[in-house]
Each structure stands twice: as structure tokens, then as C-alpha cells.
Amino acid sequence: MFDSLMDVRGMRHILxxxxxxxVVTSAGISPGALKAELGLVAASRAVIGSLQGNLEAATWQELLLDVDGGPVLLTPYGTQILLTAFDDVSSLGRVRFAIRRLLGSS
Incomplete structure (x- = not known):
């Protein structure tokens, strides 16, 4: 199901x-990059939890990180997190649209 995101222009990998x-599923990621991305997700979970607590927010929508390797968008999917790494922040709209279309159909 998530493999179709790799068809989006500019997409580097998904987890x-x-x-x-x-990892539940992945596409396009090299074994060397996997450890770094898992660390990024773990740290992001801590930040998201802290922000939710401080803002008294029950849910969150997205978290965009612009890191050295390029932008990474984290999107909640039930209790899981979908990480999409793409080439440039200018691709954000296209990536968000593809994610919303995919998650809306699941």
C-alpha cells in the first residue's frame, strides 16, 4: 500500500x-540510512509527546523536519508513524497530497 508513495516525484524513501x-514496512531506504531514520523517529516521538502534554493536545497532524539529508515528514497513522523523506521542501505540497490521498483511501 505505502509503496505507491515512491511514485511521487522527489520521494527518497518511506518507513x-x-x-x-x-519497521512495519519500508521502501527506497538503504540499510545504512535505516538506523539514522529510526533514531529520528524515536527523538521525534519524544518531542511530539512533550508538545502534546504542554499544549494539552490529544492528537497531532504532522511534523516536518528539515535535516541535513533533506526534509522528512512524519505523519501519524493510528499508533504508527509514517516517515516520508523527500528531495526538497518545495515538494511538500505534492508529498502531503499523496499521503492524504493514500491514508484517506485506507
Whole structure:
């Protein structure tokens, strides 16, 4: 299902990470980049949890990180997190549209 995101122009890789930090599915990622991305998701979960607590927010929508390797968008999917890494921030609208279309149809 998530493999179709790799057809979006500019997409580098995707990961779906469960609550325990394990990879549920992935596409386009090299084994060398996997460890760094899992660390990024773990740190982001802590930031998201802190922000939710401070803002008294029950849910969150997205978190965009512009890191050295390029932008990464984290999107909640139930209790899991969908990580999409893409080429440039200018591709954000296209990436968000593809994610919303995919998640809306699931």
C-alpha cells in the first residue's frame, strides 16, 4: 500500500514505524540510512509527546523536519508513524497530497 508513495516525484524513501520503534514496512531506504531514520523517529516521538502534554493536545497532524539529508515528514497513522523523506521542501505540497490521498483511501 505505502509503496505507491515512491511514485511521487522527489520521494527518497518511506518507513512505517510501530509503537515499539520497529519497521512495519519500508521502501527506497538503504540499510545504512535505516538506523539514522529510526533514531529520528524515536527523538521525534519524544518531542511530539512533550508538545502534546504542554499544549494539552490529544492528537497531532504532522511534523516536518528539515535535516541535513533533506526534509522528512512524519505523519501519524493510528499508533504508527509514517516517515516520508523527500528531495526538497518545495515538494511538500505534492508529498502531503499523496499521503492524504493514500491514508484517506485506507
Amino acid at each position: 512505517l514505524i510501530d509503537e515499539a520503534g520497529s
